[in-house]
Amino acid sequence: MLRRYILLNTNKFVNCRHVSQSMLQSTVDEKSGIATVTMNKPPVNSLNLEFLDEINTQLNKLQKDKIRGMILTSGLQKVFCAGLDITEFYNPNPDRLAKFWTVLQDTWLSLYMASFPTVAVINGHSPAGGCLFAMSCDYRVMVGPKYTIGLNETKLGIVAPKWFQDTMVAVIGQRKAEVSLTTGKMYTTDEALQVGLIDESLPDADSALKKGTQFLNNFQRISPWAFKMTKDISRQPTVQWLIDNKQKDLDFVLKFMQSPDVQKSLGLYLQSLKK
C-alpha cells in the first residue's frame, strides 16, 4: 500500500512512500529513491528472532523495489542497537535457537551483500551485533561524542563468530581487529573515527542523516550494476566462508551456547544488565 507519510523523529522527509510500520519503519524518498529504515524496538533494539526476520524481509523487499540507497538508523533516544537479544541464548529452546541463528546468518548476508549502497547512521550505542550491522553497511556516520561501538563479546564470556570477526578485519585491518576483539573493546566515537571503525562523526542526528544522504547521492552518477559488481568482488572473501559453512557455523553455536560454562557467564551478564 502506498500513502503519503511524514516521518516523525529527526528525519524530515516529505513525499515519501511508506513501506511498513512496526518494529521497523521504512520510508522511501520518491525523488531520490533513498530508503530510510528505522529500528524501533524499545528499549534497546535488541535483535531477537522476530525482529531479525522483519529486518531481513524488509531488506529483500527493498532489493526487489530497486531502491537507490538505504540509511539504517534507530528511532530510540540513545541506542542504535544493543546487538543480539541475549535472552535468545539464555536457557534456549534448541529449535528456536537454530531458527534464530539461521535468520541472523541470512539477515547478515542480505545486508552485507545488499545490491544498493547502504549507510549506518549510528545515533546511539552500538555493541556487538549492533556494531556488526553498522560495519556491514558501506559507510558509517556516528553521532558523537557520547556513544560507544565495538564487538564486546569476550566481555560476556562468549566469542564473536568468524564472520563477525572477518567483517571487522575488513573494516579496520587484522591487527587492530585482533586487539579490539580479544579485549572486547568498546570505542568512543572519537576512538572509532581514529581507528577507522566509523567514517564520520557528527554532533547531532540531523547532520548525521544529511551526511549519510550526501554519501548516497555520490551514487546518482554510478551505474547500479557497476556498483554491485565492485562490491561483490570486494566483499566476496568475507562472505564466502559463511556461504560455504552455514550448517557448521550453526552446529557450533548450538553446542557452544548450551555448554554450562557459557550459560553461567550469560546468566551473570544478564543479571549485571538488570542492575
Ligand SMILES: CC/C=C\CC/C=C/CC(=O)SCCNC(=O)CCNC(=O)[C@H](O)C(C)(C)COP(=O)(O)OP(=O)(O)OC[C@H]1O[C@@H](n2cnc3c(N)ncnc32)[C@H](O)[C@@H]1OP(=O)(O)O
Ligand atoms: C561461537 C559464537 C557463538 C555465539 C556468538 C554470539 C554473539 C553474540 C553477539 C551479540 O550481539 S551479544 C549481545 C551483546 N550486547 C551487549 O552486551 C549490550 C548490552 N547492553 C548494554 O550495554 C546497554 O543496555 C546499552 C548500552 C545498549 C543501553 O544502555 P541503557 O540505555 O542504559 O539500557 P539498559 O542497560 O538499562 O537496558 C534496558 C533493558 O534492556 C535489556 N538489554 C540490554 N541489552 C540487551 C540485549 N543485548 N539483549 C537483551 N536484553 C538487553 C536490559 O537488560 C534492560 O532490561 P530491563 O528488564 O532491566 O529493563
